[in-house]
Every structure is written in structure tokens, then in C-alpha cells.
Amino acid sequence: MSMVLFDVPGPKARVRHKIMAVVGIAAALAAIAYVVMRFIATDQFTARRLDWINYKQIQLSLVEAIGNTLSAFGVGAVLALAFGAIFAAARLSDHAWVRGPAAVIVEIFRAIPLVIMMFFFYYGLPVAGVKLSAFTAVVVSLMLYNGSVLAEIFRAGINSLPKGQSEAAYALGMRKTQVMTFVLLPQALRAMLPTIISQLVVLLKDTALGFLITFEELLRWGTRIGGDAVNFGRPMISVMIVVALIYIGLCLLLTWFANYLEKRNRRNKKVIHREDDKAEMLVLTSDANA
Amino acid sequence: MSVLTNNLDLFLRLFGQTLQLFAISAVLSLVLGTLLAALRVSPVPVFRGIGATYVTVLRNTPLTLVFVFFLFAYPLLEIVKIEPYTAAVTALSLYTAAFVCEVVRSGINTVPVGQAEASRALGLTFTQMLGNVVLPQALRSVVPPMTSTMIALLKNTTVASGFAVPQAGSIRDALSEQGDNVLFGLLWVAIGFVVLVMPLTYVQQVFEKRWSVAR
DSSP: OOOSSOOOOOHHHHHHHHHHHHHHHHHHHHHHHHHHHHHHHTTTTSHHHHGGGGOHHHHHHHHHHHHHHHHHHHHHHHHHHHHHHHHHHHHTOSOHHHHHHHHHHHHHHHHSOHHHHHHIIIIIGGGGTOOOOHHHHHHHHHHHHHHHHHHHHHHHHHHTSOHHHHHHHHHTTOOHHHIIIIIIHHHHHHHHHHHHHHHHHHHHHHGGGGGGGTOOSHHHHHHHHHTOHHHHSOOHHHHHHHHHHHHHHHHHHHHHHHHHHHHHHHHOTTSOOOSSSHHHHHHHHHSOOO | OHHHHHTHHHHHHHHHHHHHHHHHHHHHHHHHHHHHHHHHTSSOHHHHHHHHHHHHHHHTSOHHHHHHIIIIIGGGGOSSOOOHHHHHHHHHHHHHHHHHHHHHHHHHHTSOHHHHHHHHHTTOOHHHIIIIIIHHHHHHHHHHHHHHHHHHHHHHGGGGGGGTOOSGGGHHHHHHHHTOOHHHHHHHHHHHHHHHHHHHHHHHHHHHHHHOOOO
């Protein structure tokens, strides 16, 4: 296999690579061993610290916490997709008085940190007499931020289609709405589906920011159980490992779904495949957030 | 307006702290991310595996969880005592490094294999190939997404406000303690971030237009 940086290895290089592999495995094992040693030395895995998992009450509260995270994700995702679709349509409008304000709104909501938005809705608005629950504050913030990012993704998807598509549709006598709904959107959505789903992974991770405004989600549950010094002697490490595994599992599930769709798309003859790496770069630019 | 003018020193000090947190984490994550990218494109499968595992784990974990780990769980391991500020920098750097790694890696991957093969055929050494052929091309496709990653880092510094590390997100605490109007205070914080982020977005778009490689 020839890669950009390295040629196909010869006999000497192969030996060198084998030695480096052994060194690499040894280093990784040493690092893991050190962490496990620290776990054992500070008694992280004693029966008392793992006892929390046996209580029915705690198991039920864990299910409830996951439910809260998932419902914030579900509602936030639906609202963000709707917000994104509306503002993408507005930004692609032929009328400058629609395009301009939509662009300003999208750019502004993309620039404000989610935490500040959540603070604004949860701590700021009560000053003006509007009291929102933590759940509403989280969901509205997720909608505004991720919706704006999704609007950009939708717009980029439609703009990345070859111009001939819309020109041909107009030449056939289609109206603006028809061109959009019958020609452009079906193609753009197929091409952009992996990017949209990886933005939804970001949205799922962002629900954990609800922790900062006392929204009872998975992470807050974890700090509550993990900080319990009276009953379980602060099992923070074991609880956080469980919480992290749940988050990683959920995100990987979504990512796997995105890859599955991408694979199915590749077989689909209706999709126009683009040679350049714009789509991948768009994924990279969109998913770097908390 | 009076919320801003009465607390101008507070706003300036805490936004300064945000920028400081951002600068330190940016440098650390760029270094670590580039090293990770070197692991991920290395010819040794074990190194690639280590890099891939790190990126998969960190990219699929919420940043808030990384913060919780370093501020609440790590001290229980009694390895080296670290200040909350150091813990925040560590969390931000480790988290962002995973994204930097992916950006650098895909930047290197956008350079066609033929470019490297041609330079090897011309007899260039590895360093010459890297310095004169591969990296100049890779850099161009790396800069726009890297700017986005750094913008995200700048915004992510606000997560530290849940962990008693002073930065722009903590302006709310200070204002509500003084009994000032939190609503307008937070609006000013939001405006502050828009002012900080907009020029970066603009620079990114300029680079994207000017540096797109015509292949």
C-alpha cells in the first residue's frame, strides 16, 4: 500500500516498522497499566465504590437521566432541522430583503457560544419576567445554534449541485418551488445526509452543556451519584467511565448510521458524486464544537 | 448600556482571561493534534490504531464530560495535583487536539499520491518531498477548517464557567452577585463573542477563496 508520505516499505523498513510496532504496543500497555495501577492504588474499584450499580433506585434514575438527554436531543434535533430548513430557504431566496436578515441571523447565532445562549434563556430572561424551564432553555439554545449550522449545511448542499440541474429544470418550464422540491432538494439531501447526521452527533454531545444550567441529564446524574461520599465513598471514576461509555456508544451509533447511509448512497445512481473534498471539509468545519 | 459601562473593567478582565485560556489551549492542541496526525498517517499500524482510538474516544465525548473528569474525577487518582485553571486548559487542549488531528490528517490526504510518487521519482529526499511538495499543498486545504476548529475552541472556553474558572462566561456570576441586570449583561457577552468571532470567520472565508487549490 503506497501512501502519500511513505513509499511501499522494503525489507529494512519492514523490520524497522516491526520494531516500532513493538515499542508502540509496549508504550500503550505501559500507559494503560499505569492508569489501572492508580485506579487500584486509590481503591477506585472496591466493592463499596461499585455498589451504586446494585440499587434499583439508582438504576431507574439512570434510565430517567438517559431519557432526559435523549428527549432534549430528539426535540432539539427536530426543531434545529426545521429552523435550518427555513433559514436555508430564506438565504437562497431571490429577494434581498429576505436573504439579508436571514444571513445576519444565521451568522450571529453561529458566533455566540451555546453556553452563553443557555445562560441567557435560563438566567437572563427571568429578569424580564419570562421564566423558562431548564429543558426549554436547553432545547431552544440547541435549536438556534445547531439550526444555524444546519442552515449553512443545507445551503452548501444545494449550492454544490451542478448548475445544469437547475438550468435544465427551468428550461423545462418548472417554477422556482418546483425546481427546489423536485430537482434540487432530493439530490442535495442525499448528498448532505452524512454531514447532517454528524451535526446531529454534535447536538447530542451539546445536550451535556445542560449540566451548566442544572438540567437533569446524564452528566448531572453522573456528578450526583459520583459525588456521593456518604453512601459510596465518591465513586466518581467508575460512574464517569459508565457515563462516558454511554455517550460514546450513542454517538457511535449515530455515526455508524451516517456511514451506513453513505454506503447506500454510493450504490445509488441518482446521486451526483463530486470528485473534490468539499463535502468532507464541510463535515470538518461543522463538527468541531462542544 | 449602563451594565457595560459600569462594569467595563470586569468585562475587559474576563474577556482577557478568555483570550488567554484560548491562546494557551490553542497552542497546546495544535502541537498535540499535529503529533496525533503524525501517528495517524504513520506506516506502522499500531501507531495508527493508537491515534484512531484517541480521536474516536475524544470526538464522541462531550467537552463538559472531559471537564468533569479533569476537575472532579482526576484529583481522586492522586497523581499530580493541578489547579482548576490547569485542568481547564488540559481538558480544552486534549479535546481540541482530536479535531486538529482530523483536520491535519484529511489535509495530508487531499494531496494526491501521484505528487509524492513523482517527487520520489525525481530523487527528492523525504524532507524535501515533505517540505517542498506535500506540506505546501496540504497547508492550503488545512487552513479554513483549522480556523473553524479554533473558532469552536474560542467558544468552548465558556464551558469553564461551570467549573469556577474565570473567563467571559463567569461575567454572569459576577453581575448577579452585584445585583446588576443579568439579561443585558449576557447580551453584552454575546455581542463580545460575535465581535471576536466575526473577523475570524471573515479571514477563513478569504483563505477559502484565495487558497482553494485548482486541481
